Amino acid sequence: MRIIAADSGGALLDERFEPTHVVCTVAVLVEPPYRYPPALLPEPAFCPADDSYPLLVRELELCRLLLESHEADVIHFDMSLRGIRLDELEMSELARLPERVRVKLMRIVPKLTFIASEMWASKGVPAIAIGKESVPVRIAELSCAAHAVLFSAEKALEEGRRLLLGLPTSCTVISSGSTLIARSLLPAEHDLMGFAKDEHGIMASVELKEALNPIARGFRMVEIRPKVS
Amino acid sequence: MRIIAADSGGALLDERFEPTHVVCTVAVLVEPPYRYPPALLPEPAFCPADDSYPLLVRELELCRLLLESHEADVIHFDMSLRGIRLDELEMSELARLPERVRVKLMRIVPKLTFIASEMWASKGVPAIAIGKESVPVRIAELSCAAHAVLFSAEKALEEGRRLLLGLPTSCTVISSGSTLIARSLLPAEHDLMGFAKDEHGIMASVELKEALNPIARGFRMVEIRPKVS
Amino acid sequence: MRIIAADSGGALLDERFEPTHVVCTVAVLVEPPYRYPPALLPEPAFCPADDSYPLLVRELELCRLLLESHEADVIHFDMSLRGIRLDELEMSELARLPERVRVKLMRIVPKLTFIASEMWASKGVPAIAIGKESVPVRIAELSCAAHAVLFSAEKALEEGRRLLLGLPTSCTVISSGSTLIARSLLPAEHDLMGFAKDEHGIMASVELKEALNPIARGFRMVEIRPKVS
Numbered sequence: 004m005r006i007i008a009a010d011s012g013g014a015l016l017d018e019r020f021e022p023t024h025v026v027c028t029v030a031v032l033v034e035p036p037y038r039y040p041p042a043l044l045p046e047p048a049f050c051p052a053d054d055s056y057p058l059l060v061r062e063l064e065l066c067r068l069l070l071e072s073h074e075a076d077v078i079h080f081d082m083s084l085r086g087i088r089l090d091e092l093e094m095s096e097l098a099r100l101p102e103r104v105r106v107k108l109m110r111i112v113p114k115l116t117f118i119a120s121e122m123w124a125s126k127g128v129p130a131i132a133i134g135k136e137s138v139p140v141r142i143a144e145l146s147c148a149a150h151a152v153l154f155s156a157e158k159a160l161e162e163g164r165r166l167l168l169g170l171p172t173s174c175t176v177i178s179s180g181s182t183l184i185a186r187s188l189l190p191a192e193h194d195l196m197g198f199a200k201d202e203h204g205i206m207a208s209v210e211l212k213e214a215l216n217p218i219a220r221g222f223r224m225v226e227i228r229p230k231v232s
Numbered sequence: 233m234r235i236i237a238a239d240s241g242g243a244l245l246d247e248r249f250e251p252t253h254v255v256c257t258v259a260v261l262v263e264p265p266y267r268y269p270p271a272l273l274p275e276p277a278f279c280p281a282d283d284s285y286p287l288l289v290r291e292l293e294l295c296r297l298l299l300e301s302h303e304a305d306v307i308h309f310d311m312s313l314r315g316i317r318l319d320e321l322e323m324s325e326l327a328r329l330p331e332r333v334r335v336k337l338m339r340i341v342p343k344l345t346f347i348a349s350e351m352w353a354s355k356g357v358p359a360i361a362i363g364k365e366s367v368p369v370r371i372a373e374l375s376c377a378a379h380a381v382l383f384s385a386e387k388a389l390e391e392g393r394r395l396l397l398g399l400p401t402s403c404t405v406i407s408s409g410s411t412l413i414a415r416s417l418l419p420a421e422h423d424l425m426g427f428a429k430d431e432h433g434i435m436a437s438v439e440l441k442e443a444l445n446p447i448a449r450g451f452r453m454v455e456i457r458p459k460v461s
Numbered sequence: 462m463r464i465i466a467a468d469s470g471g472a473l474l475d476e477r478f479e480p481t482h483v484v485c486t487v488a489v490l491v492e493p494p495y496r497y498p499p500a501l502l503p504e505p506a507f508c509p510a511d512d513s514y515p516l517l518v519r520e521l522e523l524c525r526l527l528l529e530s531h532e533a534d535v536i537h538f539d540m541s542l543r544g545i546r547l548d549e550l551e552m553s554e555l556a557r558l559p560e561r562v563r564v565k566l567m568r569i570v571p572k573l574t575f576i577a578s579e580m581w582a583s584k585g586v587p588a589i590a591i592g593k594e595s596v597p598v599r600i601a602e603l604s605c606a607a608h609a610v611l612f613s614a615e616k617a618l619e620e621g622r623r624l625l626l627g628l629p630t631s632c633t634v635i636s637s638g639s640t641l642i643a644r645s646l647l648p649a650e651h652d653l654m655g656f657a658k659d660e661h662g663i664m665a666s667v668e669l670k671e672a673l674n675p676i677a678r679g680f681r682m683v684e685i686r687p688k689v690s
Contacts, residue, residue, distance in 0.1 A: 036443030173649040188649040191402040191417040214494030265672030420631040420646040
């Protein structure tokens with residue numbers, strides 16, 4: 004089965020380790036044995052962390068874009084609603100969610116069902132709200148981790164200052180030649196990976212220091228500092 | 233302490249990775265340091281996944297059988313009811329469970345209390361509903377993983393076709409000589425193991441390919457294919 | 462950021478693997494990259510496991526003691542109440558907790574707010590109820606694991622008998638020269654550590670055997686036995 008999935012992630016942190024901005028969105032194509040993405044579509048976001056719901060729409064748009072150049076059997080969307088189809092999603096499905104979440108979701112649901120219906124009509128590919136149970140969504144999350152380091156390094160260089168980046172849950176990123184590799188640290192996911200290509204040699208100009216986020220167990224963070232030449 | 237436990241597991245998957253049949257039941261004897269089973273009693277099941285409650289009765293029967301040839305201090309049963317004794321289990325204990333589960337359990341509870349009472353009367357060994365907190369139950373689950381690969385390989389050869397087997401949560405199986413070894417991938421369980429003996433050299437005639445189940449994070453699956461000679 | 466945290470842990474187990482006594486309390490100082498404690502303050506407790514709430518007060522007192530000799534920006538307290546400040550803690554915050562827990566907490570809350578207020582007034586350092594989300598609290602827990610082995614070994618020698626020690630969740634302890642090292646076995650915590658110094662060479666006189674606690678998955682235990690000379 005060929006699966007397209009997307010996720011947003013990586014968070015710039017303030018000095019109290021609280022997230023201020025979500026760094027990027029990445030769509031991925033995943034094939035058996037479902038370990039890494041042979042194709043992906045990344046995009047920087049730097050979207051305020053307290054208003055990041057529009058990124059869900061962007062995730063589905065990037066899935067649609069990737070679907071234009073690659074065949075797939077299904078789209079895995081990062082919303083955990085028992086795997087129901089997004090084009091058949093009704094507002095009543097959201098009834099059980101907490102008030103605060105529901106109000107924000109209601110604003111974007113019409114856009115999600117519209118894009119999902121379009122992909123179903125034109126390509127015959129359904130998008131399902133499978134969320135955290137999906138391995139391709141996790142691979143998209145790992146790919147966000149790798150791209151978040153790349154995009155944040157770029158930003159740190161442009162602004163000539165140190166940035167603190169919170170990684171997605173339970174993963175670590177290493178920079179190896181022209182590739183950034185994000186690996187899962189979760190049990191039974193030791194062979195999952197996400198990638199980012201450092202095509203402009205940005206990583207050579209920054210220093211990385213990974214540490215644990217002291218106020219959020221399971222989350223690691225990377226301090227990114229322009230190299231003094 | 234010598235503990236006997238049992239579990240059922242391994243699931244044949246359809247091409248959408250949904251379980252169709254539960255593959256086997258295994259009872260195990262476990263002794264300090266509680267890492268692997270010095271004695272076990274496996275049995276193929278291939279029971280429909282949507283009607284697998286009768287396997288719970290079979291689990292307790294296999295425990296009783298194993299108890300006939302091996303001494304033990306307690307039976308750990310894979311039902312999570314705060315460790316209450318199965319021979320003292322009353323229907324009212326099930327009140328908090330969801331309707332759907334309760335109805336199915338009510339049909340088998342009389343059989344469970346009967347078998348448990350019998351073991352208590354004849355051997356003085358209590359059976360407790362400790363469920364997922366029990367390490368011996370996990371070792372039974374790992375032993376199911378190993379036997380599920382063996383029994384599914386046998387079936388794949390008989391039927392001359394490829395089978396897709398879903399493993400129990402967070403474990404991996406390797407075939408080494410005449411033994412199949414299942415290891416836990418969960419934190420703090422790196423030294424737990426289950427085994428299956430391949431006495432008829434079945435594994436030499438099949439090819440195994442392990443991958444992640446893309447729609448169920450934490451679960452791995454094995455593609456089993458008869459070797460082309 | 463410099464963080465002081467404390468925890469109590471390690472549990473003597475009876476022969477049915479049930480906890481009878483909590484072994485010790487340890488306060489730690491943690492600095493970037495938040496992996497191990499450069500300073501710590503341990504204390505044996507051997508407090509009955511069914512009445513261990515007074516240890517929470519002792520944890521905060523040890524934090525205060527450590528704060529007298531070391532600078533810190535914040536105190537992480539092992540109570541999970543969304544990170545609210547202990548000096549501003551009101552009884553109404555406990556309303557959502559289960560009856561049994563609330564009654565016991567209510568007796569110690571006045572003491573906790575008193576100590577927290579004092580630290581805030583004299584040093585300007587707030588104590589927050591961040592609990593299990595805190596990496597420094599986990600490092601304190603690992604340091605309890607290491608000291609629990611040391612203090613239990615001492616007790617086993619004094620009393621000339623075998624003791625069974627339950628370790629905190631998902632960790633393992635090794636004795637290496639004059640140091641006991643506790644490592645986390647949880648995902649994304651592979652680089653966390655706690656320590657204990659064996660200044661009187663106690664570990665040379667005991668034998669350790671680590672096993673899994675068969676009735677509590679994720680928890681390991683250590684059998685400590687005086688060496689026969």
